[in-house]
Amino acid sequence: MTGELPMRFRDDALPPRVRIHEVGPRDGLQNEPSRVPVAVKAEFIHRLADAGLTTIEATSFVRPDLVPQLADAAELMPLLGDLGERGVRLPVLVPNERGLERALALGVREVAVFASVTESFARANLNRTVDESLTLFEPVVSRALRAEVPVRGYLSMCFGDPWEGRVPADRVVRVALRLLELGCAELSLGDTIGVATPGHVASLLSALKDAGIPATKLAVHFHDTYGQALSNTLTALRHGVTTVDASAGGLGGCPFAKSATGNLATEDLLWMLQGLGIDTGVDLRRLAATSDWLAAHLGRPSPSRTVRALSHKES
Template structure:
């Protein structure tokens, strides 16, 4: 892979003397491979960064090689090599399944994921059932989690997507003053960097969507509820075409200024490639967005999700969204497949010496279970391969 990366970046050799700024009007604005528009190499040390990252914990000074599952202990979030994984399978992964998944199955999925070392598991969405019928039982899921918190090796946060004030009402405690653990501790709001997608998904333009988010965020913060922001269509949109990086910067900044503690960048249709993701990351960082407040949310439509995670990691991102077994899709983006599989992401992160606290074998077992439970293909590459190596359990006599 590194040889291929070197070959690709070698195509930029004639540009070594270029000094064109990323925001200069003379720079090509297309984010699709043409192959790679003009850009100064001084703006990108991507290949070198990835190579350094790969060898970080695989140098000759190491007394013994590390296995991919040996980094599944519980590292501190303050560790410089720690990467937080936000598991979105129970919400983003299941919400577009055409057949309604039984409540018991959803709860079992969350409980099983809680045993794997994951620290954040998106549990549901308080949206109108007529728009997303799969999430109609989110109130029941929240009630169960509050009544019977799943056993886990460390504390787990269970965020819910909340699009408006009515949705927030469903997430708030019913009594005053509220008893401990009476409601959600974290919610998410969903914005778009594309006007076309905002109109299709939120039925309003971007400016109006922020007017609607403002009271939601304000009330959530007043109730000591953390707020995470999502930005969709950060690379391109099926309705509006390529998304200008500066638009993503603008929307991301607004979410942070509004009170979101973190913003997840969604390549909703999965059209991103290493170059376009690197351009976006550089634009955000140079635009004054703190990289420690960014997360990456990649779909695997064209098989680029893991390599795009590698680009995000090389740019300093330490939070990634993923979905067990690669569950997911997008009803507003034809051809968009699921999120990057949690199993594949964990395998990759461990392979380059990063720490997640996630047990790869356990999460692979959960991926196999949920795929069979809802009758769909397991879109993870790593999970089935890893489980195939396990010795078969002898049948009981």
């Protein structure tokens, strides 16, 4: 082949650089039915870092009986010490103060909390109202900040809810403002059931901007349930967002929406960003090889189109 594909075409309306917040090891693996050995997880995270990813959500300090796949968080973190020294950010999800204390004791330097925008999901996932869950996060965030540990706030069901259907933008704005007020450094807008479309994304980002929340505080987190994740991401980039959540190989899905085909695949995102001349620092082929390697461990092919296409080409 005479020239590498994709061809590159810069679009000045898009940011020159995007930071990928890799969620594969946490969001991607958390619903995986068969337990992945901790050594495989550690190798996965090392390979992700070697491919150039600089922010890798490593695990979750939830109750082991609730998410058995991530019950090995305390064993995993010590295996990643060298990465922290290399400057790789390794945030972990903490559901409450107890989880936070466990994480801090292991030297975690960045955490995330998981809030619901809708009452139905707050009830189903956290067994609380939205306000009760935000109140619960108050001491978590303030304790983290006292330890100089920045907190990311996840907002789930920002675009639609399996029980409630439509989710009005003002509900997202309200939870977003509250999380920033608590002290969150960054908010990740989750389309948990994958129903968003580009116009919806543009509308929500405008509403957040109107409420005084700059795009630099936001990340987007799209699911590919209806095949919209990449178009939605492109729209978010046009609105100034420069942090994008993605999952290597398209790992993962939402336990409350079983039809979900998972998160936006990091490789599909990278193909687009490379074509747009947007710098990420990530080596696409090296990452795709990592997803192939993990797929072999999980015993099924990656759902990422790019991983499959590259894997076919090289085999």
